[in-house]
Amino acid sequence: MGKLVLYTDGASRGNPGPGAAAYILKDTEGKTLSGRAVFIAKTTNNTAEYTAVIEGLKAAHAAGATQIELLSDSELIIRQIHGHYKVKSDNLRDLFMQVMERLASFQSWKATHILREKNQEADCLANRAVDVCGDVQWAEEEAVREVRPVRLGILISGGGRTMTNIDKAIKAKKLSAQIVSVICSRREIKGVDLSRQIGFEPDIIRVKDYPDVESFSQKIIDILDAARVDLVIQAGWLCLWRIPVRYENRVMNIHPALLPAFGGQGMWGHHVHEAVLKAGCKVSGCTVHFCTNQYDQGPIIVQRTCPVLNDDTPDTLADRVFEQECLAYPEAIQLYAEGRLVVENGKVCMDISR
Numbered sequence: 001m002g003k004l005v006l007y008t009d010g011a012s013r014g015n016p017g018p019g020a021a022a023y024i025l026k027d028t029e030g031k032t033l034s035g036r037a038v039f040i041a042k043t044t045n046n047t048a049e050y051t052a053v054i055e056g057l058k059a060a061h062a063a064g065a066t067q068i069e070l071l072s073d074s075e076l077i078i079r080q081i082h083g084h085y086k087v088k089s090d091n092l093r094d095l096f097m098q099v100m101e102r103l104a105s106f107q108s109w110k111a112t113h114i115l116r117e118k119n120q121e122a123d124c125l126a127n128r129a130v131d132v133c134g135d136v137q138w139a140e141e142e143a144v145r146e147v148r149p150v151r152l153g154i155l156i157s158g159g160g161r162t163m164t165n166i167d168k169a170i171k172a173k174k175l176s177a178q179i180v181s182v183i184c185s186r187r188e189i190k191g192v193d194l195s196r197q198i199g200f201e202p203d204i205i206r207v208k209d210y211p212d213v214e215s216f217s218q219k220i221i222d223i224l225d226a227a228r229v230d231l232v233i234q235a236g237w238l239c240l241w242r243i244p245v246r247y248e249n250r251v252m253n254i255h256p257a258l259l260p261a262f263g264g265q266g267m268w269g270h271h272v273h274e275a276v277l278k279a280g281c282k283v284s285g286c287t288v289h290f291c292t293n294q295y296d297q298g299p300i301i302v303q304r305t306c307p308v309l310n311d312d313t314p315d316t317l318a319d320r321v322f323e324q325e326c327l328a329y330p331e332a333i334q335l336y337a338e339g340r341l342v343v344e345n346g347k348v349c350m351d352i353s354r
Helices: 045-062 075-081 090-104 120-132 140-144 161-171 190-197 213-226 270-279 314-337
Strands: 002-012 017-026 032-043 065-072 108-113 150-156 177-184 231-234 251-255 283-290 300-307 341-344 347-350
Touching: 002 032, 002 045, 002 120, 017 045, 017 120, 032 045, 032 120, 045 065, 045 075, 045 090, 045 120, 065 075, 075 090, 075 108, 150 161, 150 190, 150 213, 150 314, 161 177, 161 190, 161 231, 161 314, 177 190, 177 213, 177 314, 231 314, 251 314, 270 314, 283 314, 300 314, 300 347
Parallel strands: 002 065, 065 108, 150 177, 150 231, 231 251
Antiparallel strands: 002 017, 017 032, 251 283, 283 300, 341 347
């Protein structure tokens, strides 16, 4: 058989919760040869991801492959396979060793991280197994199945205007996405009512209800995982939370200035516009970027500009910047949905081949 290409994906609804480990096996021409998802009654995301790799490597070996190219949307696992990230969990160490032993059985192997949008077949197979609570096999119809919209989790702390703007773009069929979860950091905000108006009962997750940022963050992560969120959208979100490795380059934020200028802790809303006016800037705008665990840092995806007028106030400048935000955020989300965002050396590069 020679070389085969293996796509793997693991899913868990609850982390731990019901999940599945899926693989798709292809030849070097891109033709799907086989695929399978194994249902796991209770598992974590990482365990499911490793199990998917093991099952896929077994299938590749059974198919007679002597060379294997492993493609996974779990950046953590790829880093661990390459020795860039230590396997700290006792539960994962045995699975990790099984993966390394099976990789070593091939004449040559390569392991690469890919975006989830480029792993749709394995992703769909895993989720179907969870849906039916049983193992499923890949079928020919999978190859022609329409790629599903990117699943969005929205985080808000205020009025919710950005959320409703995204919802309008989706309903106007200008955006290949669907909102599947809304999390609010405060109970008495307009965004709570707006969330209900667009059809979502928001989860209220308040910082003061948790003893530390870790437990606060874990609650957010549990909700996002349960909703099978592909991409997290911070839409006027003002709370620090710890973004786990598996959500790296899967959390977007929009900032009402041209980063890296006028960013950092405390720089939000009118504070930003006041600083822009005080500095005498002639141009302002907005920045959509992937989030890291530092304020207003992370790879920049989209920036749009607008003029700063001589008679501007923070309010008038905010209105003009928001007009650009209404264009920039859907643009960034659509680029993600199309699988065109590639992060290399801390910078976003556009994949023009798609």
